[in-house]
Amino acid sequence: MNIPMLDLTQQYQTLKEDINKALDKVMSSARFILGPNVKQLEESVAKYSRVSYGVGVASGSDALHISLEACGIKEGDEVIVPAFTFFATAGAVARAGATPVFADIDPVTFNIDPKSIEKLITDKTKAIIPVHLYGQMADMKAIKDIADKHHLYIIEDAAQAIGAEFEGKRAGEIGATACYSFFPTKNLGAYGDAGMIVTNSEELAERSRVLRAHGSKPKYYHHVLGYNSRLDEMQAAILNVKLEHLNKWNEMRRKNAAYYTELLNKELGDRVITPVEVENRYHVYHQYTIRVKDRDQLQQFLKDNGVATMIYYPKPLHLQPVFSDLGYKEGDLPESEKACKEALSLPMFPELSKEQQEYIVSKIKEFYQ
CATH class of the missing domain: 3.40.640.10 (Type I PLP-dependent aspartate aminotransferase-like (Major domain))
Known part of the structure; x- marks a missing residue:
């Protein structure tokens, strides 16, 4: 697939x-x-x-x-x-x-x-x-x-x-x-x-x-x-x-996100940290982003099995070469730097099917077994 x-x-x-x-x-x-x-x-x-x-x-x-x-x-x-x-x-x-x-960032959101x-x-x-x-x-x-x-x-x-x-x-x-x-x-x-x-x-x-x-x-x-x-x-x-279709599409994204979370929590437990929707917020899931160890290896495994993923973002802004004159160094913003090593965004769009999601989660489970 x-x-x-x-x-x-x-x-x-x-x-x-x-x-x-x-x-x-x-x-x-x-x-x-x-x-x-x-x-x-x-x-x-x-x-x-x-x-x-x-x-x-x-x-x-x-x-x-x-x-x-x-x-x-x-x-x-x-x-x-x-x-x-x-x-x-x-x-x-x-x-x-x-x-x-x-x-720095809140590691939860x-x-x-x-x-x-x-x-x-x-x-x-x-x-x-x-x-x-x-x-x-x-x-x-x-x-x-x-x-x-x-x-x-x-x-x-x-x-x-x-x-x-x-x-x-x-x-x-x-x-x-x-x-x-x-x-x-x-x-x-x-x-x-x-x-x-x-x-x-x-x-x-x-x-x-x-x-x-x-x-x-x-x-x-x-x-x-x-x-x-x-x-x-x-x-x-x-x-x-x-x-005119935006609200419907956002709701479809939310349903897909809920299904991802259900599957990942059931199949992988604490091996994968799923997104948290904070109380009193309405999340529209432009991306469904998990946190995992061995992120780069998992991404390659999923690619080899036909699943596209994206890393948003691999290098924090304070460590970008263009801003080197501002004097930041590694360790200054630890949560941002950690997120850059762990965050992985899975396929997300309104028309994503349950079958596709189940396949993606099965491959993540296979990687960690």
Whole structure:
């Protein structure tokens, strides 16, 4: 049996007619940049996130970068980010001219540890970027308490967590802004790069709109140095079709996650640490990530048996060569470093079958016997 990490072909077949109709309308209209589909998507995603404004941009990475600049983050400022996440989180801080300051993670959820944040705040700290990793929101109550106490911006990196909730609040409702990626592999994925900033602040939304269009307002009058970062009509048209199905897909992911957990706990006991969904959080399982010993050997064994897996992430950000000038060394953030050696993401997509899951778990069991 061959099982991919993600299978988008099944999803496309169910939506093919609607997507092709939507794309044909765009082609016929000859409106390709910042047209009615983008406006509709901005309004729909903002409503879905229970906030007032959405600003479509070219990618999730750009959403982070533009959010930082909209919040006034600049050279000399510090922004606290988790060390265990995708590079874009810290990369956006550096591209804004600020310094990323790396916090350790909670080993249970893989998310940034509020206790680690508190120790890192200085008079240069201007913002915190909690990443809602793998589809589960960080401890936003504790993070908001810290941010309020020190008058810091919260920019939610919700690239993997559209639809996730913390104590009844959706990703996007708590921070000054939240940033989505619509990369094809995401729970709500385009057929290319795309992203969005959502916010309740009219001021931050307007700044973001200006920054995404070369810093111009009105057109051809430039008061700030901006970027070319616009969500195009074709991607927006695809996303408008897919957004209607997001809640259903997230529920299918949750059912698949529950079945994985049932099988793994039954068949492997303490050999595998399964994901923990913390009380009062709604996890949307962008990834189903386990912790195991002999991770690399297990990954190779599964590959040899037709099962694709991914390591998110093999090297923590504080030890990346590009940040070597910041002076971090191995051992500084032990939980992040440990996660990089133990985390393994199994195939996860809404259409994943029970038969496929049973095969995957049987092979993991076979490896450890």
